Amino acid sequence: MLEWFGPVHAHSAPYYERYINFMHRAQINRKPSNMEVSFMLASARSANMHALLANEDEHGNITEMMHRLTTLTGEPARGYHRVDDFDAAHGFGVTIGVAEHTLGSRLAGDVSVEDGYQAPLSELLSGAVDFNHALFYDDVYIGGIPYGRTGLSKWRNSSVMFRPTPSAKPQAGQIDHIAQFYSEPGVFLAVHSFTPVEAASDPYKRYGPAAGYLGTLSRRFHIVTASGLVSHCAITKMASDDEDDIFHILSLEKATHIAETTSKDFNK
Numbered sequence: 001m002l003e004w005f006g007p008v009h010a011h012s013a014p015y016y017e018r019y020i021n022f023m024h025r026a027q028i029n030r031k032p033s034n035m036e037v038s039f040m041l042a043s044a045r046s047a048n049m050h051a052l053l054a055n056e057d058e059h060g061n062i063t064e065m066m067h068r069l070t071t072l073t074g075e076p077a078r079g080y081h082r083v084d085d086f087d088a089a090h091g092f093g094v095t096i097g098v099a100e101h102t103l104g105s106r107l108a109g110d111v112s113v114e115d116g117y118q119a120p121l122s123e124l125l126s127g128a129v130d131f132n133h134a135l136f137y138d139d140v141y142i143g144g145i146p147y148g149r150t151g152l153s154k155w156r157n158s159s160v161m162f163r164p165t166p167s168a169k170p171q172a173g174q175i176d177h178i179a180q181f182y183s184e185p186g187v188f189l190a191v192h193s194f195t196p197v198e199a200a201s202d203p204y205k206r207y208g209p210a211a212g213y214l215g216t217l218s219r220r221f222h223i224v225t226a227s228g229l230v231s232h233c234a235i236t237k238m239a240s241d242d243e244d245d246i247f248h249i250l251s252l253e254k255a256t257h258i259a260e261t262t263s264k265d266f267n268k
Contacts, residue, residue, distance in 0.1 A: 101187050101226045103180065104139035104146070104154075111136040113177055116221035117190045124223050125184060134179040140187055142226045147189070149175045161230040161251045162191055164222050170230045172215060172249040173222065189229070191222045194249060204248070212250035214238070 023039065053062065113131045121130065139148040139157065148154020161170040177190035194215035196202070204211040212234075231253030238246040 101143075102141040103137045103178075103187065104141065105137060107136040107138055111177065113190065114221065116192075116219060117177070117223060120221055120223040121188070121190075124188075125181075129181050129183055131177075131179065133183070134181050134188075137178045137180070137187075140178050140189075140226075142187075142229060145232075147175060147178070147229065147232075149178055151176070157232065159233050159235045160191065161233045161253055162189075162222070162224050163228050163230060164193075164224065166228075170251065170253070172233050172235065172251075174217075174235070186225050189224050189226075191224060193218055193220045193222060194235075194247060195220070197246065209251065212248055215247055215249050216244040217247065 111131075111134075118130060138152055139146055139154045141147075146154075146157050147160065148157035150158045158175040160173055160175060162173055163170055171193055173191040173193040175189050175191050179188045179190065180186075181188070195218040197214045197216065199205050202214045204213050231251060233252055234248075234250040236248045236250075238248055
């Protein structure tokens, strides 16, 4: 490839990234003497799977199998090792993993919810229910993407970009609770937000959305549904001489920022 096209950056880095991704996902035993054989076995299994999927007579059986596995394990189909083979190109993309959300581990015992969450919950549900009539969970898969809460082991997935209302701009927050009510469909997330610092004090603002921004953790409480989440975000604590800690916030939702930036440049 180097002889034909020159250095990687001169033609197509994604070409190599696809193969690197394949090698990362391959099951190997990490023994240098057997690694090549493990890669060959993994590629052979993948080729055989694609051959089976190309057989239209098996489509119904495979779709039924994936739905049963999803139901039994309580996890989305994208969590399975071979799920990349079940893509839209083989006709399975429409039928597998279509659920809006899948709840993860349920929390046992009483859960203490901050008082500040009751008002936004009552506003969202017109005062119909409260957290005394809720089931709480450690994590939830929304569109196949895992979101956790700050309290326990899933805290790494708790930092999110969300919309307080459907028309609001995305803002950063952390998920404190994931709840489901007997009388209400869907899943509800209790999120406390970050307040951006003044633009004059934020050196990252000048570089646009790709550089993120600085913020402080507020005590503003929000209740959002699954549709209110935008993406994960990266939150890094920065050194600060003030009473409030300063955090750097970087949205991990790239498509919207790219589209907005391209649209602005085009309009100019």
